[in-house]
Amino acid sequence: MLQIATITDITTTENAIIQNALNILESRIQLPTDYLTSPSDTRRFLRLKLAEREHEVFAVLFLDSKHGVIRYEEMFTGTIDGASVYPREVVKAALRNNAAAVIFAHNHPSGVTAPSESDKRITERLKDALSVLDIRVLDHLIVGSDISSFAEQGLL
Numbered sequence: 001m002l003q004i005a006t007i008t009d010i011t012t013t014e015n016a017i018i019q020n021a022l023n024i025l026e027s028r029i030q031l032p033t034d035y036l037t038s039p040s041d042t043r044r045f046l047r048l049k050l051a052e053r054e055h056e057v058f059a060v061l062f063l064d065s066k067h068g069v070i071r072y073e074e075m076f077t078g079t080i081d082g083a084s085v086y087p088r089e090v091v092k093a094a095l096r097n098n099a100a101a102v103i104f105a106h107n108h109p110s111g112v113t114a115p116s117e118s119d120k121r122i123t124e125r126l127k128d129a130l131s132v133l134d135i136r137v138l139d140h141l142i143v144g145s146d147i148s149s150f151a152e153q154g155l156l
Helices: 007-028 039-050 087-096 117-131
Strands: 057-063 069-077 101-107 136-143 147-149
Touching (some): 039 147, 057 087, 087 117, 101 117
Antiparallel strands (some): 057 069, 136 147
8 A cells, every 4th residue: 555645744754854964963063173164064054053943043153262163052042033142141151161262143033134233232242242251253143044144244
């Protein structure tokens, strides 16, 4: 007897494949590594982590002095159009992870990746707070239908 796959079966299979890919990527960045060595690697990783989220999520990639990934951490979750980000908590996490540099990332569930004025303000506040401790902010990426980079736009 021939069985026909339903849309639910296909979606479940696709979700399992995506989760497996995420598990593989995460296993490669458990310890400081040079795995995410290019902007395209970083973009692919963050797109997998954040693009499909229904609410805004603010995450940080904590990096060592050679820009190897120490840890990826989703620090704040918000609503469909915003998330509260607390510089004090980001600084504490950077120190806890002994980070020399960071890359910020958050998603825009709307798909529009243009940085808002609020995005620009919080990035500047975070950059100022971390610079006192000699922790460099390498970029802030906004994930949506594409990915927008503060560094590429000259906003850092």
